[in-house]
Every structure is written in C-alpha cells, then in structure tokens.
Amino acid sequence: MDDYKFNEVKDVRWESINPEDGNIKFRKNKRKSVFSGFLRFVAFIIIASISGGVSGAYIVNRKYNSNQGNYGMLQNDEISTDYNSQKLNSTGNTISKVADMVGPAVVGVSNKAETFWGTIDQGIGSGIIFDSNGYIVTNYHVIEGAKEVTVKLSNGKVFPAKLVGYDKRTDLAVIKIDAKNLPTAKFGDSSKVRVGDVAVAIGNPLGEEFAGSVTAGIISALNRTMKHDGAIYKVLQTDAAINPGNSGGPLVNENGEVIGINSLKIGAEANAEGMGFAIAINEAKVIIDALMSDGKVKRPSLGVLGQTVSSRDGKIKGFYVNEVVPASGAAAAGIKPTDIIIELDNVKVNGFDDLAEILDKHKIGDKVSCKVWRDGSTKELNITLKEVKETNS
Incomplete structure (x- = not known):
C-alpha cells in the first residue's frame, strides 16, 4: 500500500477488476471534457442538417421544375409524388392520341330517301374507312331504304356512295366512294379485349353538327348476344356514350385499333344509361370480307x-x-x-x-x-x- 498516495488523488473511481491478478486501476474523471465535446458535436449536426436541407430543397426544386410535363417518367432515384395526376394525364394523352390517329378515318354517312315531297334526309350515321381506295363499313340500318347515300369526310369533302353489299342479320354494310389515298383505321383483335380496358367511341352523334365527337369509357362486358329489329348481334358492352348518329362508327382501344363497330344503345325505352354496344371486330371482319368478295354473306x-x-x-x-x-x-x-x-x-x-x-x-x-x-x-x-x-x- 506504500506505493499508492491516495491523498494526491482528488477524485477517483473504480474502473475494473482484473480477476487474474486482483489489481485495481484508477483514472481521472473526464465528465466535463466529454460533455463539452458532446455539445460541440450536437452543434455540428444541427448546422449540417440545416445546410443539407437547404441544398436538398434547391436540388429537388431544380429536378421538379426540369421534369414538369413528363409525369410517370422516373429516372434513377427520382420518385413520383403525384400518382393520381400522372394517371389522369396519361389517360388524357392516350385518348387524345387515339382521336388523332383514328378521327380522320371516321366519316358521316347520310341516308336520303325519295318521298312525295322529294328527296329528304332520313338521318345520318357514321362509318369507318378501312381501305384507302374508298371502302367504308357502316351499319346496315344507317343506309337501309336509302335512295341516295352520301359520305362526308373529316376534311369536309362530300362524295356520293354506292352500295357494295350488306348483311341485315349482323347489321353491317360496305359502301364505296370514288376517292383514293384516304386515311384508314386499323382493325384490332377483339378476342384480346378484357373487361376494364379503355374504350373510345368516335362518331357523329345527333348529326353533322356534332361530327367527330369523342367519348371514352371502359369495356363493361364481353360476348353479349343481342337481338334488335330481327338482327342478331354479338357485341362488346361499353359505358362510353353512344348516341343516335354514332352507329357505324368505331369503338377503339388505347392503341388506336378498332375493336368494335358501334351499333345500338339501350336508351330511354329500357330506362338505362351507360350501356352502349359495338359489334366485335373479329365478327365484323368475317362479314366485311364476305361482302367485299360476294356482296352478301353465304350461310x-x-x-x-x-x-x-x-x-x-x-x-x-x-x-x-x-x-x-x-x-x-x-x-x-x-x-x-x-x-x-x-x-x-x-x-x-x-x-x-x-x-x-x-x-x-x-x-x-x-x-x-x-x-x-x-x-x-x-x-x-x-x-x-x-x-x-x-x-x-
């Protein structure tokens, strides 16, 4: 014990006991110096945080402003913060593109009949140019009983049309105008359509005054079989608005492909809304081919x-x-x-x-x-x- 001078140690504490030698070690108390260092460390963290936040806000603001109008395009570690806005913007762009792609191939079809008072308009429907040499598909009921049929293109030009063939049972008809190099619509594959897919209807609801109207919705049901005025339809159901005058116009998917030919609408008689119907294009293509080759459907x-x-x-x-x-x-x-x-x-x-x-x-x-x-x-x-x-x- 003579080797230790306890009276010279102002403040000591136990640190550890070595179980092998039983020795006891002592050290000076450094509480004050540690506390002082801790305060300096906290101050450094606060300053760094403020500086990082300001820099981060500046960078994010630059990134956001440079990418406005490019919703849904994430690059590297960028994160989208407004999913709903992106989705609505994307849907809007899709419908606009569809309208731009298919709209020029949609025509107005006028049915003129001979009466006691002379030739009068019986009504107007829609049609789809599917061959650049002037071949157009429409509904049979649009041209039924017509003395004269005229076609108005999206650019405003009007042509007389002649009947190539019709099939009353499926309510389809093919007519032709004397014109070349016309814009055409692309037929899709209706067997790939699923409930919930985007559906866009283009046509002339209520006549020429509303020519080229575009409505959008979804596919509500598949493979419906319906009868109307003695005709049998195999149709797609959609909630896209289809009104008188839309008949014969296209129902289009989000890729701009025609998946159906709008034909009829359950309206006030059934007290129903949001129930439009289009002849599935796979069914229609068979009929169109037959009308082009024979002028009728051989069954x-x-x-x-x-x-x-x-x-x-x-x-x-x-x-x-x-x-x-x-x-x-x-x-x-x-x-x-x-x-x-x-x-x-x-x-x-x-x-x-x-x-x-x-x-x-x-x-x-x-x-x-x-x-x-x-x-x-x-x-x-x-x-x-x-x-x-x-x-x-």
Whole structure:
C-alpha cells in the first residue's frame, strides 16, 4: 500500500477488476471534457442538417421544375409524388392520341330517301374507312331504304356512295366512294379485349353538327348476344356514350385499333344509361370480307321455317317446323311440317336462338345429325347443309 498516495488523488473511481491478478486501476474523471465535446458535436449536426436541407430543397426544386410535363417518367432515384395526376394525364394523352390517329378515318354517312315531297334526309350515321381506295363499313340500318347515300369526310369533302353489299342479320354494310389515298383505321383483335380496358367511341352523334365527337369509357362486358329489329348481334358492352348518329362508327382501344363497330344503345325505352354496344371486330371482319368478295354473306341453312315452341308441361321444347323449303337439306333428309327439332349436331335445341347458334359454327356442305319429335316419338335424321335464300319469315 506504500506505493499508492491516495491523498494526491482528488477524485477517483473504480474502473475494473482484473480477476487474474486482483489489481485495481484508477483514472481521472473526464465528465466535463466529454460533455463539452458532446455539445460541440450536437452543434455540428444541427448546422449540417440545416445546410443539407437547404441544398436538398434547391436540388429537388431544380429536378421538379426540369421534369414538369413528363409525369410517370422516373429516372434513377427520382420518385413520383403525384400518382393520381400522372394517371389522369396519361389517360388524357392516350385518348387524345387515339382521336388523332383514328378521327380522320371516321366519316358521316347520310341516308336520303325519295318521298312525295322529294328527296329528304332520313338521318345520318357514321362509318369507318378501312381501305384507302374508298371502302367504308357502316351499319346496315344507317343506309337501309336509302335512295341516295352520301359520305362526308373529316376534311369536309362530300362524295356520293354506292352500295357494295350488306348483311341485315349482323347489321353491317360496305359502301364505296370514288376517292383514293384516304386515311384508314386499323382493325384490332377483339378476342384480346378484357373487361376494364379503355374504350373510345368516335362518331357523329345527333348529326353533322356534332361530327367527330369523342367519348371514352371502359369495356363493361364481353360476348353479349343481342337481338334488335330481327338482327342478331354479338357485341362488346361499353359505358362510353353512344348516341343516335354514332352507329357505324368505331369503338377503339388505347392503341388506336378498332375493336368494335358501334351499333345500338339501350336508351330511354329500357330506362338505362351507360350501356352502349359495338359489334366485335373479329365478327365484323368475317362479314366485311364476305361482302367485299360476294356482296352478301353465304350461310348454311337447314331449309326450314318455323318458330320456338314448348309443351305445357315443359317436357318438349324445340323448333316447330311450319314449312320445309323445297330442294333444301331438310327436304332431302325427310323433315316434315309439324316436326319439332329438339336436337341438332348433338346439341339440345330449345328454340330458334339455339338453332341459329349451332348453324353459325358450320359451313355450307357440312353434314349434321338431327333429332325431331314426330307423332309422339323421336326420329334421327342426317342433314346436309345448303345455302338457301334468306326470307323475311
């Protein structure tokens, strides 16, 4: 203990005990110097933070101002801070681009009829130029009963049009004007359309006064089958506004491709809003090709006329044959009036709609099996489908 002079140490404290040698070490207290250093460190941090914040704000402001109008384009470590603004801006640009791309190929189609008072306008619809040599597709009901058809281009020029062909069943028609090098619309693939996709309608709602109107929405439903005035439609449903005069105009996707031909709208009669319909372009292309080559659509037919029937107990349902067309496939197979067709091509038939749907899957010359209910029993027959002239029955 003589080696230590405790009276010379003003302030000591325990630091550690070495368990091996039992020695005790001492050190001077440095609280004051440590506290002073800590204050200097805090002051340095505060100054650095203020300086960094000012510099950061300046850099961010420069970055933001230099990138305005380029929403959604993130570079390196830049972060978008206004997602909704970007999304709205992007959608707006998409619709504008679609309108610029397709608008020049959309025309007004006027239907003029001869009356006691002379030639009058029956109405106006829309059409789509799909061939630069003047070929235009529109709805059949737009030109139905017309004495004269005229077409007004987006640049204001007016041309007389002649009928190439029409198909009342699908409400489609092709007309032609004498002009060259016209702007055309590109047909898309309606099988790739999904519910929720952007849908843009372009046309002439309510006449020439509102020519070139653009409305937008989404695809609401796919593969709808509808009947209107005796025609059968396979359509896309959209909430894009489609009004009288839009008929025959395009329904377009966000890539500027035509995915449908606007045809009809459930309006006041059904007390419904936001329900527009367009003939799916994949369906329309088949019809357009047929009209271009033959002026009509050749369809297979059984060769029977009749109506949908059902027994009172509901056990027998089918298509009741009123008349068999001479020289038809049905006549050759032995179908007779009063027969009830209950099955065709191994598919149950509950009425005319089923019959039509089955026939749409076949071509002229195909052989199909047929079951009929005759005099209380079932008979099986084979029918070769032939082309039969359409009637209004």
